[in-house]
Amino acid sequence: MAALEMTVVSTAMPRIVSDLGGIQNYAWVFTAYMLSSTITVPIYGKLSDLHGRKPVLLFGIGLFLVGSMACGVSSSMEMLIAFRALQGLGAGAMQPMAVTVIGDLYTPAERARVQGVFSAVWGIAGLLGPLTGGLLVKYLSWHWVFFINLPVGLGAAAVLFTSFHENVQRKPQRLDIVGALLLSAGVVALLFGVQGTGKGMVWLPVALLLLVAFVFVERRVSDPLLPMSLFKIPSIAISASAGALVSAAMFGATTYVPLYVQGVLGGSPTLAGGIITPMIVGWPLSSLAAGRLLLRVGYRPIIVGGFGLSVVGSVLMALLLRPGTSMLVPQIGMGLFGIGMGFSSTATMVAVQTSVGWELRGVATANTMFFRTIGGALGVGVMGGVLALQLLRDPSIPVSAANELLGPEHGRSLPPEMLRTLSGALETGLTTNFWIISAFAAVAFLASLFFPRTERVLAATTSAPPTTSTTPTPPASEATAPH
Template identity: 70%
Template structure:
């Protein structure tokens, strides 16, 4: 049995996480330009939600598979699918094709982050993990900072296709290092049955919910279908031997409140990163590089606040950081809703996004650590996974609702074709359109995005309200006993 080379394996995992983090921000920056080329602005939100949905739902499934068949083959499978899908995304010739390949890309990405972090837990001792996880947080910060700038530069000097092609060399380097330097010894044990029924009900229920919240007319029928499927999912999970999401953990107030707040602030977060660049480019007339620059204050403020909060938390506990952070982020969304108007200064979205990022840096870090500290080792994995799941689902649903609002506004006037909206995002900013159409379409885009800013604000204030109910938990607390929270079968 060959031994693992930890430094090279760690480098490979860092590259794996880097490419996954980069993908989240580089695409959001370049999307206005993608829409101007491919058209289909009515499907704008689906480019994000398709990726987030497919990657989120598969996280617990990949975790089970990694336990059964080993980390290495599952990580390599996910990385391969991610890279092939990235290549296909770059060659897409329509918005529908791009969305389809983004689904596949998300299916690959669902394996990358959780299994990479699992391997870190396998090859490092408990005392060493703190430093390594801190380094990996820096990787996310660097990728987040580089993403908007990279997206703007790629669009300006190359073509939007390269926002997907850039993944290829980084991903290949990561896979080569994993193959050569990571060697695991599988612990053969009785294989537990995967919760196929729970996975199917969860996937179909969330997809139906996403269709319903951003639709109108007949598509609204998806909402009662989603309610039935998700209710059935809860019943199945209560009886499953190996549930994907154990319902018992929601008896713990810290976890329940953190997940509610996480879903709400993620709706605002993903909405801001999706629609603020669109507003800057489509309404304020900024370039793709300027649109990307609007996200930078949030990307810089978030990791800095997390680092500071990690030190302050020792003295203050969780609650002040959660309540204060959510309050500060709420102020940022209020500024967006009130001050982002046609002709507004570019400083407005930069200041608002800065406050937003700093606030979420405090709150997101504190809620995650609180969840992990509240439970013992035997529940820590599922508790952490539930937090990741609710945050991403909240973001997906938030972007979906806002996408529905935007499409409804653009289609309000039957005399104006939706396809004309794509010209607003081109280099000429719609100068080729008739003045009447340009005025009507610009007004509809502004109205739709303004409504979306108020939706972000409402979600953030609701998250702040949920944070007020967060219990006064010390930094170090007695882990919850398994027998106290395990539901009877």
């Protein structure tokens, strides 16, 4: 569901803006979803370590489906943004818990292969998402890009409920409520701050104070929401920082490249969504390769090489995407970006899960996913502010004109002078965003150069998975896994 949601919604967004209006809030449809999923990831991770993965995952799927149905019946951009936030509250449990379950079921060497196979769902979604989204928008309506989650989610929940069983040894621990509130408020304030101009910038010092207070609390409570000791492990610290940066680039690309194709190049919704396909197909293919290469060369070469490919893909788009550009340019750029993400994300996740035992695996996995998601949310927020500022710079052009530009007629009813001005403003704002994407990817690559030179993944640890679906004690082989 998470993979399909990204490609289907990205394909439909220009038509949604044309129908509901509110292009100045375009980014909030994505950032509201990412924000609500981000602030809940550490909470879900901690709850899963206390009560097991299954109840958390089932709750997340249920909440995601309620949010999806509400998005589908939205009649305004404000309603859609609010219900996307609700949808994100469920998504915060889905993907991190699914990845954590893999860490529970398999030994370190087996995880390297299984994580690659697991990533194949992104390839399937990459092929089906743009086509499905385009057909739904063309023959039904954009509302159905949210309704389509219902049968998928019910099927996933049924399989999980009947086939996944775990034996959790519960401990008398309490959830760090104060830490959760401080982290949530700090992230919200930070997102408002990075998107604000003028008086809106006041949110940045507020965010700083809240996040400093969060760290202060986490260092003193007996059972922290996000143990600061995790960041003493180099593989976790670097995976978190580099993952946040490259996710800002990745979410920016998947949000704004389709908008460029449809709003500047005049492509159809199906074509705009198809631009993302090379990235999401290349991602699982390189993940499969990474799973095998990890046993031969270790983590660092794959991580550094993957981040390097993402830089090449993003710079290619920033340099060459111009009016009249061949569609091959964004396709090649997104393909290289996806291949790089497949290598780096698989290797970093396996490295993180190998660095801790069962009792911390949920929070360590959630921590990595948290930084990836917060990076994406903040990155899209910054770029949304850049685009809105560019579109609203000329007060003579009404916002409704920008909404009409993304309609099925591509603004043909607008006066020629206004159309040229508006297209130029959209092109300038998006080109600036492409350079911002490249900058995020480049800094992530620089951070990856500090990844520790560890031993190779232990090839001997390929024992069969435990008889139960999860186990509260980590395999003995993990005691000697590289940190």
